[in-house]
Every structure is written in C-alpha cells, then in structure tokens.
Amino acid sequence: MRAxxxxxxxxxxxxxxxxxxxxxxxxxxxxxxxxxxxxxxxLFYETERRQGAESTDAGNIIPAGIQIGLxxxxxxxxxxxxxxxLMETGxxxxxxxxxxxxxxxxxPNGETAYTRAGAFQKSPEGQLVTPDGFVLQPGIAIPxxxxxxxxxxxxxxxxxxPDQVEPVNVGQIQVAVFxxxxxxxxxxxxxxxxxxASGAPVVGVPSDDGFGKIRHKFLESSNVNSVQEITDLISAxxxxxxxxxxxxxxxxxxxxxxxxx
Numbered sequence: 001m002r003a004x005x006x007x008x009x010x011x012x013x014x015x016x017x018x019x020x021x022x023x024x025x026x027x028x029x030x031x032x033x034x035x036x037x038x039x040x041x042x043l044f045y046e047t048e049r050r051q052g053a054e055s056t057d058a059g060n061i062i063p064a065g066i067q068i069g070l071x072x073x074x075x076x077x078x079x080x081x082x083x084x085x086l087m088e089t090g091x092x093x094x095x096x097x098x099x100x101x102x103x104x105x106x107x108p109n110g111e112t113a114y115t116r117a118g119a120f121q122k123s124p125e126g127q128l129v130t131p132d133g134f135v136l137q138p139g140i141a142i143p144x145x146x147x148x149x150x151x152x153x154x155x156x157x158x159x160x161x162p163d164q165v166e167p168v169n170v171g172q173i174q175v176a177v178f179x180x181x182x183x184x185x186x187x188x189x190x191x192x193x194x195x196x197a198s199g200a201p202v203v204g205v206p207s208d209d210g211f212g213k214i215r216h217k218f219l220e221s222s223n224v225n226s227v228q229e230i231t232d233l234i235s236a237x238x239x240x241x242x243x244x245x246x247x248x249x250x251x252x253x254x255x256x257x258x259x260x261x
Contacts, residue, residue, distance in 0.1 A: 002046075002068060003250035009071030010243035013040050016074045017236040024224050025233075032096075032116035032190060033222035034079045035229075043070040081181050084223040086215055092149050093120040093128060096220045099212025101175035104137035104203070105130060105191060112137065114176055114201070116220055117190035132189060140171035153213040155206040175211055176201035 020038045027033040051065035086096050095118030097103070102114035113134070120128045120136060126144060128136040142149055146159040148167075155173035178184065183197025194201060207213040 001250050001254055002070065003246055003253075006069070006071040007243045007246035007250065009043065009073065010246070011240055013038075013072045013074055014236050014240040014243065016077075018233065018240070020077055021229055021233050021236060025226070025229050028222055028224045028226060030190070030222050031119055032084060032220040033224065034081055034084075034116075035222070035224045036077050036079050038074055039076045039078055040072050041075045043073055045069050079182055079184075079186075080223065082223045084221040086218045087221050088218050090217050091119075092217070093122060094118060094217055094219050095120060095151060095173070096215040096218035097175065097206070097212040098215050100177050100181075100210065101206065101212040102177070102181075102192065102201075104174065104176055104201075106135040106137055107191075108134070111193070112201075113187060113191040113193055114184065115190045115192065119219055130189075136173070138171065138174060140173065142170060143168070151214055151216040153207050153215070155214050173206065173214065174203050175206055176203050177210060178202070 017038045017040075020036050024035045027035075045067040047065065047067050049062065049066040051062055053062050053065070083098070086098060095103070097116055097118065102116055103118060105113045105115055107113050115130070117130075119131060121131060122142055123129045123133065123135070126142045128140045128142070130136070140157050142157075143159050143161050145161055147162065148160040150158050150160075150167065151173065152158070155175070156169060157171045157173065158167035159170045160167045178194075178201055179199035180197060183195050183199070184192035185195045185198075187193055202210075204211045
C-alpha cells in the first residue's frame with residue numbers, strides 16, 4: 001500500500017520543518033540572525049497510464065493518464081536575508097549594517113569569514129575583534145590613549161586623543177557583498193563562508209552604490225517574527241498529524257483486507 005510510505009515521507013518532511021522553525025525561535029535574540037525556511041518538492045511519480053499515448057489502432061490519444069505521486073522531499077533550507085531591525089546600544093564598538101553587505105573577519109586558519117553581527121570589542125593590541133577574538137578586516141588599531149571613537153556611515157573610524165583638537169582617522173572599514181548571499185555556508189558563531197554558490201565577494205566602502213551604510217552604536221536584531229514562527233509551527237504540527245492519520249487509516253484498511261473471509 002503506497003499510502004504508508006507516502007505519509008511517512010510527509011512526516012519526515014514536517015519533522016524537518018519543525019526543526020527549522022525551532023532553530024528560528026531559539027535564535028530570536030541572536031544578533032543579526034536570519035531566519036530560515038524549509039522548502040519541499042514532490043517526489044517522482046509512478047506512471048500506470050501515460051497521457052498522450054494512443055489508446056486504439058485508430059490513433060485515439062489518451063487525454064489524461066494515471067500518475068501516482070510517491071510523496072514529498074526536502075529540497076532546501078533557505079535563509080531569508082531580510083534586514084533585521086536596528087537597536088541602539090550606546091556601546092562604542094557596536095556597528096550595524098543598514099542595507100546589503102557583510103563585515104569581513106580573519107579566521108585563525110587564515111581564511112576570511114563574513115558576518116552581519118557587529119558586536120565588536122577592542123583587543124589588548126587595540127584592534128577591533130569579534131567576541132571570539134577574530135580580527136575585523138582590514139585591521140583597525142584604536143590608539144591606547146583614545147578618549148572617544150566614532151564611526152561614520154562610510155565606515156571611517158575616528159579616534160579622539162588628548163592634545164589634539166581634530167579626531168584622528170585610524171582606519172576604513174570595508175564590507176563585502178555577494179551575487180547570491182543565500183549560498184553562503186553557515187559556520188556558526190554568526191559567521192559565514194564563501195562558496196561556489198554564493199560567488200566571489202565584491203568588496204567596497206559602506207554607503208557606496210550597492211553597499212549598506214554603517215550605523216555606529218547600533219546592532220542589527222534577528223529578523224525572526226515570533227507570530228509568524230508560531231503560526232508556521234502550528235501549521236507544521238497539523239500537517240504532521242494528518243500524515244500520521246493517513247498511516248493509521250492505511251493500517252486499518254490493510255487490516256480489513258487481511259481479515260476478510
């Protein structure tokens with residue numbers, strides 16, 4: 001009975017759906033987190049009578065055949081790359097990107113990772129680093145005697161130091177954009193890596209055409225909408241229950257056929 005295996009694929013698909021939704025909900029307060037959405041397609045079909053075939057020697061064409069679907073499969077878990085709301089923190093080294101782009105981060109293995117989470121801190125050497133100590137590219141060195149630090153929308157970093165009236169320009173933040181940012185590989189810790197699917201990064205200056213601007217002393221919030229996630233969770237639960245009901249019904253039908261006298 002096909003219904004058993006078909007409904008089983010539906011239950012497995014909805015289990016994946018619930019797992020994706022649960023991860024979204026778990027990261028509601030994660031800085032710059034982008035919610036994900038599970039996507040499904042139907043499986044291949046078993047053809048018992050092909051449409052378009054000739055039904056008689058006279059050449060009569062079968063207008064509609066018989067094709068039985070064999071279930072569903074998960075094809076992708078797609079990140080929804082929408083801008084999260086900006087939250088003012090007042091912290092000197094908090095940066096948010098308003099618009100397209102990713103900050104570039106040096107990993108210990110020499111590779112470059114990308115992130116939208118701009119909760120930076122100052123290392124003992126005065127460089128801007130992530131909470132895990134990974135250095136922001138290109139390196140920005142804050143003077144040890146800096147009284148204040150400001151970052152404009154174009155990513156220029158200025159430090160106010162004693163005995164100088166004008167702030168000192170200590171560096172220029174650059175950001176990267178991708179042709180297909182959905183194709184980035186999630187590494188965890190709010191970091192992403194370039195892949196063949198994402199394409200090579202295009203590096204530029206914030207506020208230029210095609211690049212977002214820097215908002216100093218702000219952080220980007222998660223783009224998870226709690227109401228939408230709960231609604232999706234209820235929908236997934238109901239779909240799971242209906243598939244389990246199909247299995248129960250198919251089992252009863254099989255039992256009925258087996259017990260016939």
